[in-house]
Amino acid sequence: MEKEYWRWPESRWTSSDIDWKTGDIISAGVDVGSVSSQAVVLVDGELFCYSNYRTGSDSPESAQKVMDKALEETDLTLEKIHHTVGTGYGRVNVPFANRAITEIACHARGANFMYGPSVRTILDMGGQDCKAIHCDEKGKVTNFLMNDKCAAGTGRGMEVFADLLSIPIEEMGKLSFKVEKEPEPVSSTCVIFAKSEAVGLLRKGWPKEKVLAAYSSAMAHRVVELLERIKVEKDFAVTGGIAKNEGVVKRIESELKIEALEPQHDTQIAGALGAALFAKALVEKERGLR
Amino acid sequence: MTVVGIDCGAKNVKALILEEDKILAKSSVLSGFDQKAAAQEALDLVLKDASLKKEDLAHITATGTGKEEVGFSLGTITEVGANAKAINSLFPSVRTVIDVGAEEGRAIKINDKGKVIDFAINEKCAAGAGTFTETMARALEIKLEEMGSLSLKSQKAVPMNAQCAVFAESEVVSLIHAKHAKEDIVRAVHDAIADRIASMVRKIGIEKDVALVGGVARNIGFVDSLKRDLNLDLLIPDDPEFSCALGAAFAAAEKAKGG
């Protein structure tokens, strides 16, 4: 079988010091993205467990699978969860969800929890979209844009280059710095045109690392332009799959002259985490607590 | 008087020799990754074909996205200007010219003298030009030349949502997996690109007659979709991809006459 250079490592995590049985509100969030899906379970608003898996061709099945994975190494079961919110591209296809909320709202809420209330600007680079969100100290969205029309600046753009250059996706960040001097960025924004530009550079004898550096900085530049539309304000956090690509993140930081906050958990869970927080708030509302 | 018009396009370099009003020879060479070399090759080919030498030429005018790469040209003209000249000579009744090339689409409004009144361009996004169809042909594992006739066999297009060539590639693959007929997918591809071209044309206001030029005009499936979208007939020259080169040759002739 042909090597799949785009394939990224899946993950799951359980807290070592929370006993769900003592919890009052158990809430969950499931983010079914176009490429990856995540499930997060909170016990009284504290992170209990999560998982991050590749989305299959069937959204309801992927939602079920990622939830099963999150609960896998715990003795918690789905029936014990009080409220579940679905989010992401497949949010209306989560069979066991009580409600669907957009990934914009969920990402802001999740990042507010993951990175703290000082976060004002969130960049989420997903598999097939790119979101720029500005939020207040409560994690409420104040300004946003989402680009899911064009592949440039999304994980898909990087996947195209992983395949073209035969570099595994998780090594792309590191390799993009193996250049003596930062090359001029690829001039085309469009991934199709950027790819043919890259083929031309390879024919000219450019090493793959140099081509990768040129593409990474073009991608960073494009994302910065999107961010500037919603105005960048400190603190700044990067979530989503490409947050794991230091080649893009470091170049964004240097162009913005702002450092992104260090993530403490898998950067891909922000959406599902926000959904779980909304689920908790909805239970509280139901119980007349807020 | 003999002149050359050369159109250095994103995909092909086209060269054409004009003697007074007669076309002596034409050539088309893949641009590849060295437009400069391709332009030289295209020139050598037409000269050989017409049994002429470079010294016999009164003037050479270049056009196309790579016009500055043509080392031997004596002048340049924009693609918009070149098309206006060519179409005004071929079809004097035309007021709207649509040019769809590999990487760019253009809509040009001209008057009865071939003067450009207004124009709009789709560029820098593969979804708005011929590259879109080519990328989809690859995803469908069909030859580009077969797309047109296959499209005409379709009774109904399947809905297609992606507006980006990269995302459309995966959408096409999932449509194949969902067992949709290839001709219906191809028709959807042509309808999608025609829709984008048509809305660009509407920006300048459509005035009849309307001509279609550029390499993509060879694709009968696209032509059919565009006619349906605009709800009017399109005049297409015999060699639609040479329209720009012909216009450049006219410009060269004017220059040589001291115009």
Place this chain on the structure above:
Amino acid sequence: MLAHYGYKDGSGDYFIVIDTDKCDGCGECVTACPYGVLEVGEDENDPFREEPVAKVTEDHRKKIKYSCAPCKPTSGKKPLPCVQACSPDAISHSW
């Protein structure tokens, strides 16, 4: 909240911006738009907002460059119907 609907691609930036704090959900823009680009409904990005709000329909979000093209001729530009219809001044276009 400033809601940016639309996209940026190689050819440019195409966003319709709706200021949801100014928007009162009156729906005048929906009637004014000749191409069905706008709608009024629940604020998908603010789960706790009760009042309806204007937004760009899902169908048009990825192609507003084309959907809005007829209102933006290359010459003889006129005021945009949606922007003109909005009395609280909540709608703007980026291009």
